Amino acid sequence: MGNRAMQQRESADPGTQGEQTDPLLRLKARLCRTGGVQGPVEVDDALTVSRDVQQDHPVWADPARPQPIYVLQEGLAYSFAFLPGGRRHIDDIFGAGAICNWTGYSAPEYRCNLMFKAGSKIALLDRLRLRHALEHHPASAALFQRHELARTLRTSQRVRALISLPASHRLTNLLLDLQQEYALGGLEDEWLPFGLTQQEIADTIGITMVHVSRTLAKMAEAGELERRRGKFRLSRPDHLKRLLDYRDFFSPHPENQHA
């Protein structure tokens, strides 16, 4: 099942990484975790390329060329667009195992700009081969669908907060989403890296970088947030989730989606 995947795999630095780990391991783990199952995910046939990212690497939406399905193996990525004034807006963030342009799976004409942060690893899936694989494995197809529904719902939740709530709540919501993306990618340390610069955070939640800096400082002063050497820790995440009515759509158990 994974033969073709292994054959076609490329690596930017084969020397340093000796182990032949599955490039889609994180993706499968995410899908199973979100779906609440343990079975296999039949997706290896769709894998074409796997590569590393040294510096922040943008991928521009090009209407003229087809865009493969981007899966983030490791690291952090985001999708973005530009506003009339020339400012950038970040639409969504992606952690390890995430699919960065799922809309393109069923709508080939869909394109989006993606930014892969330094240290990330990318895997590319072929749309048609993925379709072929999922048509033959309805259980796997259901996992993809379940997972992307969760992302859709989470995006709606964040968007509501970003449109209507003040800066501190917007920022809190983003940090909760970020924490969740890390957790879904297997990173559940107590202290988490921001992963994004304050400018990128600003472009995500629609305020200026200066205000991000001040808001972070205020949250730290209020005891909601701790910062240490470029990492952060939410002091009382459950309290914040209750405050924002933040729901976890990636949990396979609906009862966990409240508070």
Next chain:
Amino acid sequence: MGNRAMQQRESADPGTQGEQTDPLLRLKARLCRTGGVQGPVEVDDALTVSRDVQQDHPVWADPARPQPIYVLQEGLAYSFAFLPGGRRHIDDIFGAGAICNWTGYSAPEYRCNLMFKAGSKIALLDRLRLRHALEHHPASAALFQRHELARTLRTSQRVRALISLPASHRLTNLLLDLQQEYALGGLEDEWLPFGLTQQEIADTIGITMVHVSRTLAKMAEAGELERRRGKFRLSRPDHLKRLLDYRDFFSPHPENQHA
């Protein structure tokens, strides 16, 4: 093909509306228009109920009960949710022929609150029968997919504006979306009704009702907007579209999506 539809059709006021027009006429017209085709849309088999709305009529998301697919025959509707502070947020607006909860088609567990404004007409589609119909008519299925992709892209465009742009631009974007929904539903008059109260507009674009009032007044003073007896007209829509980089994702011709 439409036999079952006709048999099961209900009408709240059979006396006043003598003509037996197709309840899904607007839907089909929208799908064909967006898809740039003229062929038939095979969806009649999924129709279960058609009814009128006298006063503003909310439909509450109930996780315990399955939700049919809501199609708006006539009038205006919107989906909404509540923010932590108890305030309401309006996520999207729907004109005649629109599908109000398309996400529920492929994700039965999806629920949303809907509000049908006074004077609307609703048609309900059965999810399974719709699935059955679309599986046998790939061309029709493609039309649905094309149409809902356009909605997704338009929502992303509006959300970006609502998160990052000042009130006047947010309001302009909403009015352009509203105008587009009307046009897709067959209403292309020079003067269009607001359809939403200023409070509803406020809940959509994330500002207060007082500020909506002031912003409308300013736009009128600036000559961008004309108001008369509860209706409005954008003086130079093309100018506004260029200003906001507003794209028409519902146009079947990609070249129209710019300016």
Next chain:
DNA sequence: CGACGACTTGACATCGATCAAGCGAGGTGG
């Protein structure tokens, strides 16, 4: 006529943007 809802208007307070300067860590060249 009175009640009500939608909207408008004014005064004021608060939030967030803007502009400008400075700090500190990491990299680079001499």
Next chain:
DNA sequence: CCACCTCGCTTGATCGATGTCAAGTCGTCG
């Protein structure tokens, strides 16, 4: 090793945008 640069971030001063509170207008309906 130091001087210097750059980048990400911080801080202060000020201004404009938006929210809040309150009063008032207007049209509709009974």
